[in-house]
Amino acid sequence: MNEHGSTTVGTALWGRAEQQEFRGRVRGCLLGGAIGDALGAGIEFDSLAAVRAAHGPAGVTGYVPAYGRRGAVTDDTQMTLFTAEGLIRAHVRRDTGAWHPPTDIHGAYLRWAATQRDWGPDERVADAGWLAREEWLYARRAPGNACLSGLADTAMGTPEAPKNPDSKGCGAVMRSAPFGLLVGWEPRQVFRLAADCAVQTHGHPTGRLAAGAFAAVVHGVVRGETLEGAVRGALALLAAHAGHEETTAALLRALDAVRQGPPTAERLESLGEGWVAEEALAMGVYCALVAEDVRHGLLLAVNHGGDSDSTGSICGNILGALHGETVLPPGWVVELEGRSTILELADDFAMELTQGPALHGRDAASAAWLARYPRA
Template sequence: MATGLWGRVEQQDFRGRIRGTLLGSALGDALGAPAAGLSLAALREAHGPDGLTGPAPALGRRGRVTAATQLTLFTVDGLIRAHVRRDTGAWHPPTDLHRAYLRWAATQHDWGPDERRKDNGWLAREEWLYARRAPHRACLTGFADDVLGTLDQPKNPTARDAAAAARSAPFGLLVGWEPTLVLQLSVECAAQSHGHPTAHLSAGAVAVIVHGLIRGDSLDAAVQRALGLLGARPGHRPVTDALQRALAAVTQGSPGPDAVEALAADEAGDGCDAADALAAAVYCALVAEDVPQGLRLAVNHGGDSIAAGALCGALLGALHGETALPAAWLAELEGRAALLELADDFALEMTQGPSLHSSTTASPGWLARYPRG
């Protein structure tokens, strides 16, 4: 997609890909939730020889999302707020993202929205978000105080799980940014909770791949770009090796659970490594004949099914847009209205931001939704 050209067709395509990315990620998250903590054998025993083939009850009902989707929503909210605050001259997106993640952290311990907080914006007033949905410990501890983790002084330096990667697809939606800047921002924001290079570089890889897809690249080309950019980063080897394994697996036999299992289970056998979840997601997106098949592959294994499902869904949604997503699954998806609302607001900000706010004019309604404070 050519940047700077925002005709009607370009805007519609961009909005469809944003919707696809966010809805696809949430669908993969919800599909993977019933598989959390189960081996492939246990999944087959519980759901039949093909394992999970569609939405199943988890966390109380079918279609319910986890903390991966909650944090993805707040990532988008933070990115919009960062662009709105640019008018003030206070341009430091990692700080705006950190504030967004602190708003998420409040949903994990407060009973409901704090109406006294006028700077919360609309998302933090969504009551359905005030629920704990299997958040990773590193996210809870990383955002337990106001201290901003950085690459020099990251939070949780040993945390290498995929929770930071699972929330990072929205950085790739910054279509007007150069890939190097997308990588840098996503890595800096991942280090706010996940200090291990495997975790925050996996998050950066997700963002760069989505960025390429949004711009119209093929998935293979987007992965190759990520490999090139990651190669200059200290500690990149586990992540670049994982991406190379995913690419190689495409040519090694027919797609199936065994191939995904080999990618998704880390050397310790606990399936908690971000690079392994990334490899499984990329492989499943590469071999998928359609979105449902890709998502089924991405969650039926003994690794991190939630992260792999969310990441694969984000990739397929960015690649094909919202119309490729299974309507029957979307109908049951928790938070679908909020996801759509946020996606459309993001598209509006990226394409028509100057008409909504500037150093001299502003839409009061927009600033009530996305306060500058």
């Protein structure tokens, strides 16, 4: 086992009920994050006062138009989907003897970057895979400058030579939930992989470690821990890394805020605005911790004067992973942009992790699967 090794659960250990539960959590995580993203998309750059003036004292209570439609997602969801696709391709490529997941994630992020500059899919790219051919993803939805600049060339940022070493924007955190869905991995490995991939665009220690902590929180709840227990597990992992202080302090403030009284937009804003990594993580975690249900948690997460789509996305990823897809408000699910793509990718992710050897192992190979997730 190398530094990015795993202890992936074998197919024989996955019973039917376990597979169904895991698929529901993967669907919940990706759909929940996309719903939170879409709820915040139309108010991302507005102050709380402006949100209330436009939508009433409660703020938004559902989707509002953004990018020409209701239920539109932003770069948060786009990059999260490519993270999940990159992880699938990493597991598929492992059969070749090549096992370096950050390289596969970087390839996925380069495919995302192409969606931000090209008019549509380039059918001449033989190893693009199916996700990069989804035309609806070819849309600019306020991508972060660090994400664009970090992926402007083919050189991959590494922990030793990170891209944008001074950047701790939330762009690495908001895309990192899929790392937490690697249920067969040890928590420290999930944390490290998310952090190592964050430096491909965000090299500041806080930008990197907040991404690792977020992945660890998702990982904990998917494996059956309480949300508070998962947060405290992430804090323990953080403590082992130099430069953890900002992220640790932000998560501790989120835990303290839970005990300070009923949740309000003002209490949420005491944790920050969400533009930087540790604030976005703390705000999303706080809203998930105090959520009476998914609807309440997501509306709290977006109704503030900051990076509403990112805090909504983080909260939605957590709540969806914690409770599964069936708790998501159906009216929001049905109106969500890209719903069919998100569900297709979620099901593929769950299938790869639970039945991968039957799709591309030594004794079996599905040509259709390898066309969807090329090994190149």
